[in-house]
Amino acid sequence: MTRSLLVLLTFIGIGLTGIAFSGIAATPEVNLYSYRQPFLIKPMLDEFTKQTGIKVNVVYAKKGMLEKIKAAGDNSPADAVLTVDIGRLNELKEAGVLQPVSSKILDANIPAHLRHPEGLWFGLTTRARIAFASRDRVRPGELRTYADLADPKFKGRICIRSGKHAYNVALIASIIAHEGAAAAERWLRGVKANLARKPQGNDRAQAKAIYEGVCDVAIANTYYMGKMATNKKKPEQKKWAAAIRVTFLNQQGRGNHVNLSGAAVIRNAKNRANAVKLIEFLSGDFAQRIYASQNFEYPVKASVAIDPLVKSWGQFKADTINLEKIAKLRSTASKLVDKVRFNEGPGS
């Protein structure tokens, strides 16, 4: 009994070190709430610390960060956020927890349409939501537009992840923005009727489904293609990638829908200068190259070359619609997914 009590006290002691650590603030630091996984951003943050001596403290979470910032109010320790999807950035902006930043470096590195006009948020990379088409079963030119996906010729041939996933919600919102809610609803019903199976899995799972012959076409983000094609640990994924032709959509019209990953500075940031430095670093050559070569995203900085593999898919025309417009239509898009019962799959 005494011994088990001792063991217990030891654990409690170890646990309390967490409190001790969080209380000490000696070196210059910046506190980051990240929606992106630590293993993706760690190399960049390590380099940032090496170059500047500023320590980066990170919490990674996919939800609840806005509520955490709001609840803590003036007391909030967060200096900056790192997100994917314009929806999250806009949500933070609408909640009034961001502060404007003006930086010559950021203005030079990031094209104007990929940052907020008053510097409330900054895009760091873009990713295109494209079609993966089977090399064997989809003829070149058979699929050219988002509208084609709703065409009956693709009946039973399309795979997609949940219509409620942020990437799909943004895509649907972009269609609402361009064509109106009624047209978007018709389109969504058309796509649903063409589905090969109930929406499920992530983007990678759709590529696998094409390889396995479950479907011929999938909607997915570009970088998944790069990650599969270069996967040394799981060589079977190279076969999935090999079965797929990267197909950019609406190239004759408004261009392919793109989303971004970005960063912003929190209103009550205690380490404001360090937070700005961090975002400047992430928009700079070193970080942009890592984004491009390891995660196969499109860097925002024009002078940084895209990855050769990504380049091999060809140049594409991106939809230049104001991204905040898309963010504002997310709720409408999400409700549309409910209305057409998209996630119940074909035949429901």
Next chain:
Amino acid sequence: MSATTINLSGPLLRAFRRFRLDGWTVGAVVVAALVATPLIAVVSIAFAPDDDIWAHLSATVLPLYIEKTLLLMLGVGAGTFVIGTGTAWLVTMCRFPGRWVFNWALLLPLAVPAYVLAFVVTDQLEYAGTLQVWLREIFGWETRQDYWFPEIRSLGGAITVMTLVLYPYVYLLSRAAFLEQSVCVLEVSRTLGKNPWQGFFSVALPLARPAIVVGVTLVLMETLNDLGTVEFFAVPTFTAGIYDVWLNMNSIAGAAQMATVMMIFVLVLIGIERFARSGQRYHHTSSKYSTLPSYRLRGVRAFFATAACTVPVILGFALPAAVLTGYALEFYEETLSADFFVYAANSLSLSAIAAVLAVLIGLFLAYGTRLGGGLVVKAAARFASIGYAVPGAILAIGVMIPLARLDSALDIFSRQAFGIPLGLLLSGTIIAVVYGYLTRFLALSYGTLEASLGKITPSMDGAARTLGCSPGMALRRVHFPLVRGSLLTAGLLVFVDCMKELPLTIILRPFNYETLATFVFQYASDELLEESALGALTIVAAGILPVILLSLTIARSRPGQGAPNAASATETEGMVP
């Protein structure tokens, strides 16, 4: 003059006595209220003015959410009840090959997080998975169109996975109940001409009802709050809807309203069950705890008994553990290059702290209920324990709001009084995580201990008090030794659950603080479980030891066990067939 003083002091004294007696009541209500504060915070968010989401929901997906949620609960509830009580009865009452292994092995799936099993099952059973590859080779099928195979990512898949990881709750509690049953009632049923089966259905099962109900309630609450598994299997449940309203429709108020509706639903369910057995008591009046009769099973029966116990262990534990080991051998670098041992220490210490506190609070509340605080304490404790049914991320927000308020008050006070800023003393440290765990897992400790105390006849309390014990002394000297096994059970359950917990840990943790579960999550969230397999395997492994400990304590907890006296020894001889 003196007469009036006496007249006055009489009622005063009585009032004081009552107050003193009520000290427990007041204490219990205060503690319950503290634990329930996050729940109250969630309810209060629900009242914030916001767009009306209900019109949209009821016109579109609400019926679907309700249908899928009820079907899921029905499936998992029935599955865990059958597997849990069935296997518990087999290993407690029958003798068949492997019984002693199954005794504890049946608990092992408890250590496996549902999202891990979901991943492994899908990985093995889908088109490219091991099973279908074999089938294609054996039967010469070429493509998917050549044969039919059930959809894995479906309601059925979710029910299967959740049943497999959750049945141990029912097994654990019903087995403890069977072990604690006085052998007399079973003897009586046999004397009255019932066969073993009838004895099970008409005597043992009804007597174990409070314990089984606790087990199934825990299972159902866990089923209700789950997001990871239902998202993986693409099942649109009410909880999936809560997250959708919150994150896609930007309505935290709407999400809180849905969560509140869910809490009311759970309270009503529990209330109905309580009402259905009101007036019944389940404590044992006989202290004749001789060795249980064991029916020796032979031939086909023994085979089926062994098979019935093997299948859940293989599917719920051996399969995921083997697959994870396979991944871990291949991808161990990713895990080891991270601060693996720090994560493990964080997981263990957090879980241990939460387990000890949850047991203390659970015991305090359960005993407070028993002392005659009655309805008030009971209602408070029951409300505090529905945190188990609330989706984790929503509960996290409920934890964060009151803590942040308190923090800012403390900060202002400290600045004014001492000129020292405190920052986020509570909500920015692991105190917030532990607080969240307590609110979430109180149901485990309180439920277990309430059921256990319920089996001690009130005449014990009466005797102790007549002999001059205060309520505190009676708890320490009478009840505590009697429920020792259940204390450990409760603690280990909370421990194992904390090891697996995700949403609260992720949202409430301080900067740079990683546990095994959060480490696994950063990969698993992108369906890349292989990369973090060693982490997942460690969560499972860390759960095994408590699980075995659990099983040993329960086996030892049977009253009369380990202290054989002449009377029971002779009885045993007459009993064994």
